[in-house]
Amino acid sequence: MSGLPTPFNDHFGAVAAAYADCRPGYPPELFSWLVGQVQTHGQAWDCGTGSGQAAVGLADYFVSVFATDASTAQIAHAVPHARVRYAVAPAEASGLPAGSVDLLTVAQALHWFDLPAFFAEARRVLKPGGLIAAWTYGVLHVEGEAVDARVQRFYAAEVGPYWPPERRHVESGYRDLPFPFDPVQAPTLALRADWSLPQLLGYFRSWSATARYQEATGQDPVATLAETLMPLWGDPDTPRTIRWPLALRAGRV
Secondary structure: OOOOOOOOOOOOHHHHHHHHHHOOOOOHHHHHHHHHOOOOOOEEEEEOOOOOHHHHHHOOOOOEEEEEEOOHHHHHOOOOOOOEEEEEOOOOOOOOOOOOEEEEEEEOOHHHOOHHHHHHHHHHHEEEEEEEEEEEEOOOEEOOHHHHHHHHHHHHHHOHHHOOOOHHHHHOOOOOOOOOOEEEOOOOEEEEEEEOHHHHHHHHHOOHHHHHHHHHHOOOHHHHHHHHHHHHHOOOOOOEEEEEEEEEEEEEO
8 A cells, every 4th residue: 555654554454344333433512513613514534534433423514524544444344425435545645635624533543643744644635724633532431330340450451461552542542642733622522322231242342452362362352251241230231321531632724
């Protein structure tokens, strides 16, 4: 793939189908706020789109959304939408015309990019006064003290050693990453879902750390987790509320 600054490590190719099916959706308040920050709503670019969760949310407000990801597997599982055009492309070389984008979003992906090259591309494609917004959601918390404690142990101690090093930027809410744009004060938001136990286990299977654990050990960590969560959860079809803190950074060119 041309234009990539370094060989692309596709951490999510092996779990792309699970990623598309099992990731939480972003809150409507996020999209409402983003739309209110730009004067025109011609084109948005969702960079590092994954399977298109953010792109589809933006499509309700923009004439067109260009959604790119360097992972062919992720784009193959992207959610279709009439106003979203998907493409396999690196973050640092979108192929978009200069000054053509009203809003540039990066959902749960900024920590994978070659940041100096990506920021240069952002300045090139954004219109004057256009907005760039990057967000990430942190570690989940599950309703029920005993259930949540078991989930935290799974995240930190069991699959924790198998997270890529870039995961630390997610845990810090991107506060340790450069963001060389005129800052815009962003709201405090969170993701929320009411999931059954099978739905939650599907989410865990979408983690890159889970795939790396299984590849390294030949064992399925989610199957072991399920055995210990069952007696704590009760009826597996009864949903529990799950929350993720959302960290949002926004700025203008």
